[in-house]
Amino acid sequence: MIYPMRTRQLADATGAGTAGLENVIEVGGLRQKYGDFEAVRGISFAVPRGEVFALLGTNGAGKTTTMEVLEGYAPATDGTVRVLGLDPIRQHRELRPRVGIMLQEGGFLGDLTVAETVDLWKGMSEDAGRPVTLSGSTELPGGFTLMGTRIRRVDRATMGALELVGLEKKARVKVKQLSGGQKRRLDLALAVLGSPEVLFLDEPTTGMDPEARRTTWKVVENLREAGTTVLLTTHYLEEAERLADRLAIMHEGLIHTHGTVDEVVATSGDMITFRLPGTSWTFGDLPALDGVAPVLTYSGGGTEVGYTLTGADTATRAHAALRPLMAWADTRGEALERLAVRRGTLEDVFMRIVGEAGL
Amino acid sequence: MRTDVLHAVRLARIDLTLVGRNTTVLFNVLLMPLLLAAVYTSFPTGDIAGIDGELFVLTGVPGLMLAFAVFINLVNAFTARREELVLKRLRGGQPSAMAVMAGSGLSALALFLFQVLLLGVWVHRAEGVLPANVPMIVIAAALGVAVFGLLAAAFSGLTPNAEMAQITVLPVLLVMMVAAPIAFPAEVLPGPLAVISGLLPVTPIVEMMRTGFLGADHFTDGGEQLNMIEQWVAALPSIGILLAWVVIGAVLARWLFRWEPRHG
Ligand SMILES: Nc1ncnc2c1ncn2[C@@H]1O[C@H](COP(=O)(O)OP(=O)(O)O)[C@@H](O)[C@H]1O
Ligand SMILES: [Mg+2]
Numbered sequence: 299m300i301y302p303m304r305t306r307q308l309a310d311a312t313g314a315g316t317a318g319l320e321n322v323i324e325v326g327g328l329r330q331k332y333g334d335f336e337a338v339r340g341i342s343f344a345v346p347r348g349e350v351f352a353l354l355g356t357n358g359a360g361k362t363t364t365m366e367v368l369e370g371y372a373p374a375t376d377g378t379v380r381v382l383g384l385d386p387i388r389q390h391r392e393l394r395p396r397v398g399i400m401l402q403e404g405g406f407l408g409d410l411t412v413a414e415t416v417d418l419w420k421g422m423s424e425d426a427g428r429p430v431t432l433s434g435s436t437e438l439p440g441g442f443t444l445m446g447t448r449i450r451r452v453d454r455a456t457m458g459a460l461e462l463v464g465l466e467k468k469a470r471v472k473v474k475q476l477s478g479g480q481k482r483r484l485d486l487a488l489a490v491l492g493s494p495e496v497l498f499l500d501e502p503t504t505g506m507d508p509e510a511r512r513t514t515w516k517v518v519e520n521l522r523e524a525g526t527t528v529l530l531t532t533h534y535l536e537e538a539e540r541l542a543d544r545l546a547i548m549h550e551g552l553i554h555t556h557g558t559v560d561e562v563v564a565t566s567g568d569m570i571t572f573r574l575p576g577t578s579w580t581f582g583d584l585p586a587l588d589g590v591a592p593v594l595t596y597s598g599g600g601t602e603v604g605y606t607l608t609g610a611d612t613a614t615r616a617h618a619a620l621r622p623l624m625a626w627a628d629t630r631g632e633a634l635e636r637l638a639v640r641r642g643t644l645e646d647v648f649m650r651i652v653g654e655a656g657l
Numbered sequence: 658m659r660t661d662v663l664h665a666v667r668l669a670r671i672d673l674t675l676v677g678r679n680t681t682v683l684f685n686v687l688l689m690p691l692l693l694a695a696v697y698t699s700f701p702t703g704d705i706a707g708i709d710g711e712l713f714v715l716t717g718v719p720g721l722m723l724a725f726a727v728f729i730n731l732v733n734a735f736t737a738r739r740e741e742l743v744l745k746r747l748r749g750g751q752p753s754a755m756a757v758m759a760g761s762g763l764s765a766l767a768l769f770l771f772q773v774l775l776l777g778v779w780v781h782r783a784e785g786v787l788p789a790n791v792p793m794i795v796i797a798a799a800l801g802v803a804v805f806g807l808l809a810a811a812f813s814g815l816t817p818n819a820e821m822a823q824i825t826v827l828p829v830l831l832v833m834m835v836a837a838p839i840a841f842p843a844e845v846l847p848g849p850l851a852v853i854s855g856l857l858p859v860t861p862i863v864e865m866m867r868t869g870f871l872g873a874d875h876f877t878d879g880g881e882q883l884n885m886i887e888q889w890v891a892a893l894p895s896i897g898i899l900l901a902w903v904v905i906g907a908v909l910a911r912w913l914f915r916w917e918p919r920h921g
């Protein structure tokens with residue numbers, strides 16, 4: 299997978315001057331209990347302005363619980379949370395107009411059309427002093443009655459919101475007739491309508507087809523470019539890898555590792571693998587590389603050899619290990635069949651954490 | 658504050674749109690009380706409390722309307738919207754908790770006043786009577802919606818899902834239909850029951866409505882004509898009882914109302 303990681307980080311670095319180091323989201327020692335059960339067991343992280351931060355984790359990790367504390371749905375059992383420097387519960391009134399929320403699951407008024415739903419949200423945003431600045435390419439005429447229902451005009455701002463998420467053709471469809479993925483997209487449109495400074499997205503692409511998922515990613519990327527701070531949860535590694543400036547892997551209420559994708563992936567180690575003919579090789583025959591002994595498995599008359607390099611110099615450790623390996627092969631007169639060097643992946647790290655913690 | 662009002666009005670308008678699109682709700686909310694009124698008035702009665710029996714019953718019908726258009730309607734709406742996570746979404750959006758509740762209350766008030774208007778037309782056609790004190794009718798309606806809106810919020814908290822709403826509203830509905838002075842004056846109930854009936858929130862509303870329509874004292878058994886000032890003075894105890902119920906309703910709603918379904 300190749301993503302434009304580098305260019306993005308450069309763009310961030312240039313924008314960082316004006317934004318300073320202000321943290322838009324701060325979580326310190328957060329614990330959250332439901333009765334006796336502790337769903338979040340003491341986590342801390344901070345998200346600076348303009349960053350996209352992903353909470354990556356399996357179901358039940360505590361992601362939604364964390365989000366809902368930040369959104370002001372429930373007070374923290376213990377620890378502190380701040381959004382834009384404000385307390386999500388005590389300063390809810392001040393915070394509300396500046397925040398956009400896409401819940402993991404939130405209901406719609408099924409008898410309203412898609413356009414009416416956006417109109418309602420748009421109106422409430424305007425009432426709260428946050429005009430909607432989106433503008434679509436067309437508007438839909440209204441002022442007539444169709445099958446007993448009054449058809450209202452759909453203005454450009456509403457069409458703009460629908461175009462943003464690719465729902466413009468559904469403007470006059472009742473919300474209850476939308477598919478799960480389409481509802482998610484409507485959800486996203488509502489969350490971003492009032493140009494929020496902070497956006498909470500709880501599993502934004504779950505239930506979407508690949509095309510809708512790509513549309514959603516594009517929306518998030520555009521928002522980031524516009525300076526919006528985004529906290530998103532996902533269990534799709536690809537999504538976190540593509541969208542997140544930084545991510546945290548959460549499991550059973552704890553954050554096990556966090557950092558940029560590169561930093562997190564670096565903790566998984568580089569892999570060197572090859573095959574030797576014959577099954578008489580033992581682990582004593584092979585050299586240690588970077589202080590690491592190989593793992594041997596035998597199959598089909600050959601020996602598969604694998605090293606996982608975890609040296610501190612993440613950039614050059616694979617290169618440094620290859621030299622003694624080649625020297626060893628030359629002395630023994632062996633050819634290393636199917637020699638491969640590969641960097642660890644986010645999946646390696648993820649599986650290690652999920653596995654270690656007992657799954 | 659201004660934002661809250663704007664939000665509440667916007668939500669109320671949406672509520673009314675939705676009522677118009679749902680035939681079940683439309684029937685329950687608008688038609689049901691009028692049908693009941695037709696049934697109540699179809700029995701031949703002599704004079705009640707010094708006036709024609711049909712006129713007496715018709716001017717008590719707002720008590721039924723309050724049960725259907727406000728109480729049952731709102732218990733259903735609050736419960737269904739909570740279970741469908743609509744309330745959760747609204748609370749995560751721009752409107753405050755107050756604005757969401759006020760929006761529902763406003764739409765219920767609009768429905769209720771519309772029905773009272775229909776009733777006024779009916780009373781005028783059938784009995785040739787024009788309402789004597791419209792402000793009293795409107796104030797009674799507003800207080801009634803406040804009390805029963807809050808009670809509906811509280812009862813929705815006791816209602817696990819929209820289907821169960823039919824059952825949880827039943828006790829309140831029965832009390833409202835039996836103990837309220839709709840078809841007979843409260844005074845004909847045996848001693849202690851009359852006192853209890855007088856303290857229930859529906860009784861002062863019915864009595865204010867009846868007095869508002871007829872300009873006569875229907876707070877006591879009397880039924881004698883009163884001038885405007887006398888009407889308001891006579892209504893003071895009723896208004897006091899209703900204000901007390903607003904406080905009780907608010908406390909109950911605070912305690913029992915839930916924004917989200919119970920987990921698991
Ligand atoms: N309202 C609740 N009451 C009791 N337990 C809950 C509640 N909400 C979530 N949980 C439990 O808390 C844990 C974390 O849930 P959640 O935050 O939804 O995880 P995630 O979003 O990462 O899937 C789960 O074990 C879940 O069953
Ligand atoms: Mg979740």
